[in-house]
Amino acid sequence: MSLLVASIDLGTTFSGWAYSYKHDYKTSRNSIRTKNWHASSHISQKAPTVVLIKPDGKTLHSFGYDAESKYADLAETGDHKDWYYFRRFKMLLFDRKGVQVNTLIEETGGKNLEAIEVFCLTIKCIKDDLIATVKQQLSGEEFKESDVSWVVTLPAIWNDAAKQFMRCAAEKAGIDKDKLTIALEPEAASLHCRHLPIEKNVGDSDASLCKYPIGTKYIVVDAGGGTVDITVHE
Ligand SMILES: Nc1ncnc2c1ncn2[C@@H]1O[C@H](COP(=O)(O)OP(=O)(O)OP(=O)(O)O)[C@@H](O)[C@H]1O
Ligand SMILES: [Mg+2]
Structure with missing residues (x-):
C-alpha cells in the first residue's frame, strides 16, 4: 500500500x-x-x-x-x-x-x-x-x-x-x-475542482461543489500553453 x-x-x-x-x-x-x-x-x-x-x-x-x-x-x-x-x-x-x-x-x-x-x-x-x-x-x-x-x-x-x-x-x-x-489532465482538474472551496457563495463558508445536490453541473476551463480543455461534470 x-x-x-x-x-x-x-x-x-x-x-x-x-x-x-x-x-x-x-x-x-x-x-x-x-x-x-x-x-x-x-x-x-x-x-x-x-x-x-x-x-x-x-x-x-x-x-x-x-x-x-x-x-x-x-x-x-x-x-x-x-x-x-x-x-x-x-x-x-x-x-x-x-x-x-x-x-x-x-x-x-x-x-x-x-x-x-x-x-x-x-x-x-x-x-x-x-x-x-x-x-x-x-x-x-x-x-x-x-x-x-x-x-x-x-x-x-x-x-x-x-x-x-x-x-x-x-x-x-x-x-x-x-x-x-x-x-x-482535464479529468484530474475536474475531480480536484469538486473539492475546492467556493469563494463567492452565500452563507456556507466552506462549501464545495461536491456538497451540492446530485445533478449539479459545473464546467472547468483549463487554458494551457498548448491545449485549452473544457470539461463538463455532472
Ligand atoms: N496567473 C497567470 N496570469 C496570466 N497568465 C498566466 C498565469 N499563469 C499562467 N499563465 C500563462 O498561461 C499560459 C498557460 O499556462 P499553463 O501553465 O496552464 O500551461 P501548460 O500547463 O504549460 O500548458 P498545457 O496544459 O496546454 O500543456 C502560459 O503561457 C502562462 O504564461
Ligand atoms: Mg497544463
Whole structure:
C-alpha cells in the first residue's frame, strides 16, 4: 500500500509536481503539497518546461528557471552551441501522429536528440526533485521509493501512441509500471475542482461543489500553453 501519491504535470509551457500523503488525504482532500520553484524575481508553483542537456547529449544539466539562466549565461559568452536546449517540446507528441521510441526532436540550436531521452530526463528530474523533498520532510522516518504511487497527466487529445510513449518515458525514468497511473489532465482538474472551496457563495463558508445536490453541473476551463480543455461534470 502506498504512503503517498505523487503527480507530475508536464505542461507545454510550465510543469510542476504535487503530492499528498494518504493519511492527510483521508482527513482533507485538499492537503496537497507542491513545489515552490525559485525564479529570479518571484516564486511559482510551476517552472518553465525547459531542459538543458550537457554537450554529451545524455546528462541533464538543469530544468526550469535554472536551465533558462544557465543557457543565457552560456549564450552570453558564445559557449552554448554544443549544449542541448529544449523548450515547448511537449506538443511535438501531438503533431507527430505516429510518435515512436526513436523519434528525434530538435532543440533551439538545431541539433537533434531522441525524444524519448528528452522526456525521460525531464520526468526523472521532476521525480528526483519530488523524492528529495519528501525525504527532507520525513527526515529520520523510514521512506522507500516503493512507498510512492505515481500519476502522470496527459492531454485528453493525445492518441494512443503518444500515451504509450509517455508511459515508456516514465518507466525509463525509474517509475515502476505497477506504480504508474496515466490520467487525463482535464479529468484530474475536474475531480480536484469538486473539492475546492467556493469563494463567492452565500452563507456556507466552506462549501464545495461536491456538497451540492446530485445533478449539479459545473464546467472547468483549463487554458494551457498548448491545449485549452473544457470539461463538463455532472
Ligand atoms: N496567473 C497567470 N496570469 C496570466 N497568465 C498566466 C498565469 N499563469 C499562467 N499563465 C500563462 O498561461 C499560459 C498557460 O499556462 P499553463 O501553465 O496552464 O500551461 P501548460 O500547463 O504549460 O500548458 P498545457 O496544459 O496546454 O500543456 C502560459 O503561457 C502562462 O504564461
Ligand atoms: Mg497544463
